Amino acid sequence: MDIRAQRPEAGVLFQETRAQVFLNREGLGIADIFITEDDVRFIGENIGILLQYSSISVHAITRDESSFPHSPAVFLLVNEESVNEVDEPTVCEYHIVPGRSEHLEEFYDALCEGQTLNPDKEEGSEGDEEEPIDLRNFTWADGYGPDFLTGASGGQTLGPSGDQNLSVTAFNNLRIADIPVYDPNSVMNGEQNGTESENMEDDGRYDDPEE
Missing domain, CATH: 2.30.29.30 (Pleckstrin-homology domain (PH domain)/Phosphotyrosine-binding domain (PTB))
Incomplete structure (x- = not known):
């Protein structure tokens, strides 16, 4: 019993x-x-x-x-x-x-x-909420900071997590598609940044020493 x-x-x-x-x-x-x-x-x-x-x-x-x-x-x-x-x-x-x-x-x-x-608890979830990522000390690439993402010109600011204070309008204006994407295949194919492979050939750094 x-x-x-x-x-x-x-x-x-x-x-x-x-x-x-x-x-x-x-x-x-x-x-x-x-x-x-x-x-x-x-x-x-x-x-x-x-x-x-x-x-x-x-x-x-x-x-x-x-x-x-x-x-x-x-x-x-x-x-x-x-x-x-x-x-x-x-x-x-x-x-x-x-x-x-x-x-x-x-x-x-x-x-x-x-x-x-009484829903089943998923493994690894103890009810603790994830803390937002703090981007206050994040180093942004030149020209691609919060103002770039929101299309703001000084009037729109982001909170500590980078998105806490975003309005719906600002969110819809995020310019994610304009951020250049690193393509490792282009580097492997000698097409890094479009012209660097040509520069590497010109400066002789990768010449065959037996030639």
Whole structure:
């Protein structure tokens, strides 16, 4: 029994009393079901289960008696272990048969709402927002500073990140396409800046010493 599975005092999205609970198609007994804003709880005389939304990979309504004879029921596919801690988490099936079948849709909708309130966190994202890049000490190439990008002539300024104070008009006027692009292929082909390859040939720096 999960000792954390106590009756919730607040945040209940749905409650079903005296539902039948099955784990891997084996009956666990009768329990009250609580779908809360933070988790899912099964609480009965000999049952105390708390499921985090992050552990529930699938939830659905099953009506196929050939698949599960006690249908209709709510089906949960649950990873009992955190996938971040073990290579192959234990996957188990829960079937919950409400006392009244007309509660199935409400039960399912509450699960959907709970999942929405608890989205999975992407790896590497801890909720920390990235700091804007500070361009105050950035060395711009001659003629291609903030004024060039915005087309400003002294009246438009950029914030510390280079774009914090941009208006929509200024953003639309960004002259990104006018910035020359370095093309390494042109250097490899002896076409650097259009004329430098000719200058290198003229000054004899790359003459064959055997000639």
